[in-house]
Amino acid sequence: MASYPTKELQDEFLNAIRRGQEAVIEAVRTWVDTIQSVTPRMPSVQLPLADQLPSPREVVDGAYDFAEKLLAGQRRFAEDMLKATAPLLPGNGRSEQTAPRPQPGAVRPQPGTARPHAAAAKAE
Numbered sequence: 001m002a003s004y005p006t007k008e009l010q011d012e013f014l015n016a017i018r019r020g021q022e023a024v025i026e027a028v029r030t031w032v033d034t035i036q037s038v039t040p041r042m043p044s045v046q047l048p049l050a051d052q053l054p055s056p057r058e059v060v061d062g063a064y065d066f067a068e069k070l071l072a073g074q075r076r077f078a079e080d081m082l083k084a085t086a087p088l089l090p091g092n093g094r095s096e097q098t099a100p101r102p103q104p105g106a107v108r109p110q111p112g113t114a115r116p117h118a119a120a121a122k123a124e
Contacts, residue, residue, distance in 0.1 A: 054062070086092050
């Protein structure tokens with residue numbers, strides 16, 4: 001769940017995008033009206049098989065239907081990844097007592113010490 005400041009910023013961002021889109025649509029409407037007023041009517045051109053092509057509305061609907069399905073699938077994937085990795089997140093029951101113990105004889109680096117570089121280790 002997004003916190004309030006994050007949601008507020010998202011809403012502002014979405015509103016700014018929408019205002020920009022509305023300005024573009026209004027500019028295109030003005031442009032179309034201007035073009036229609038100064039150009040003569042052109043006769044309709046019939047292309048072979050044109051009636052079998054999808055309409056612009058069908059193309060847009062199909063593209064957004066696909067995008068919705070894709071986004072829903074990505075969300076399910078992200079949610080499943082969160083569920084799968086939840087045991088590794090802090091506060092989900094995994095602590096120092098339940099963390100795997102090193103094997104006997106394994107060397108554990110002391111806190112605050114750096115591992116020697118491989119080249120330095122070979123030189124020794």
